[in-house]
Amino acid sequence: MTNSTMDDIDLRILNCLLERADLPHKEIGQRVHLTGQAVGARVRKLQELGVIEGYTIRWNPDKIGLSVHAFVTVFMTSNHAHQTFQSFVQHKEQIVELHRVGGEGCYWMRVRVGTQAELTALLDELLQYGNYKVSLSIGQMK
Known part of the structure; x- marks a missing residue:
């Protein structure tokens, strides 16, 4: 997947996850005007294509x-x-x-x-x- 195949919603979902990786799909969906299920499908697509490689936490x-x-x-x-x-x-x-x-x-x-x-x-x-x-x-x- 390249930037040309990612749409604005994919980028907004990615930015939500970069801000806080544990955001529920439902909450992301409210921000980007999709259902939680639709967000989940897009997140899986981003993972399969290697855009999202994993998740991490902030710690002290x-x-x-x-x-x-x-x-x-x-x-x-x-x-x-x-x-x-x-x-x-x-x-x-x-x-x-x-x-x-x-x-x-x-x-x-x-x-x-x-x-x-x-x-x-x-x-x-x-x-x-x-x-x-x-x-x-x-x-x-x-």
Whole structure:
């Protein structure tokens, strides 16, 4: 499905779900002037076509002790380490996002841990793949 095959109602349904993924189809239907059943059919179509890939929740990591939020740029020291580095990252739950990037660095990671000591331990492990630069979040604005 491309933008040319999506109509305005599909886009409005998608925007409702992006705003709040747990909205009942009936409530979305009231917003877009369709029945809940019609909204459900359109949502299933958007899922089948890969426009909607899944659902997520908003959460407060501080409430469960993950108060250190860091952004790490990784500079690989070897062209041959990428595969093992990517495998390493897949097994580290503290690394919540990994992006291969162009420009400064090779990878960008978003990390959540409970303490500075946990962050230091993770950074020490990263040294087997390359160097890094760390920026700590001091507050989320959006």
